Amino acid sequence: MGQNSSNKPIVGIVMGSNSDWDTMQHAAQMLKHFGIAHEAKVLSAHRMPDDMFQYAELASANGLKAIIAGAGGAAHLPGMLASKTIVPIYGVPVASKYLRGEDSLYSIVQMPKGIPVATFAIGEAGAANAALHVVANLAVNNPALAKLLADFRDKQTDAARNMNLPGY
Ligand code: RP5
Numbered sequence: 001m002g003q004n005s006s007n008k009p010i011v012g013i014v015m016g017s018n019s020d021w022d023t024m025q026h027a028a029q030m031l032k033h034f035g036i037a038h039e040a041k042v043l044s045a046h047r048m049p050d051d052m053f054q055y056a057e058l059a060s061a062n063g064l065k066a067i068i069a070g071a072g073g074a075a076h077l078p079g080m081l082a083s084k085t086i087v088p089i090y091g092v093p094v095a096s097k098y099l100r101g102e103d104s105l106y107s108i109v110q111m112p113k114g115i116p117v118a119t120f121a122i123g124e125a126g127a128a129n130a131a132l133h134v135v136a137n138l139a140v141n142n143p144a145l146a147k148l149l150a151d152f153r154d155k156q157t158d159a160a161r162n163m164n165l166p167g168y
Helices: 018-033 049-059 077-084 102-109 124-139 143-161
Strands: 011-015 038-042 066-072 089-094
Touching (some): 011 018, 011 077, 018 038, 018 066, 018 089, 049 077, 066 124, 077 089, 077 102, 089 102, 089 124
Parallel strands (some): 011 038, 011 066, 066 089
């Protein structure tokens, strides 16, 4: 079983817009797979800055151990959250309409020294991997969760070993 089987969220998934949910739902699905209590909500750095700062300021007191933050374009959400909390921030660049997420990636990854954001790949893989990274960190002190994660990896290995090449 995953960490914290009660319903109190220990991971926050936040995103700049509901248009980010197609991507960010992959983080939620992954946490659900591992039984990690989490919450997901829109929290826009630009459209609701006061809410963003309040969320960051209260994150630790509210019991959050990690925040996965996704945004696209001028993606300031992960970095600004990181500026207001020491809860680890996992940044997910969401593919943008015009620059396909390169803008999002650069906005998130180029943090100044001293305020880290762990930055993942653009899009679905980044969202899923951010969640897996959270799981790995929680698993350091949770042998049951570590076993679940090892099983997950073993299944991927088996699937890759059994891959067929169509037409070959
Ligand atoms: C960012 O602007 C959001 O994170 C989203 O990726 C992007 C577009 O938002 P919408 O115009 O779709 O609400 O703040």
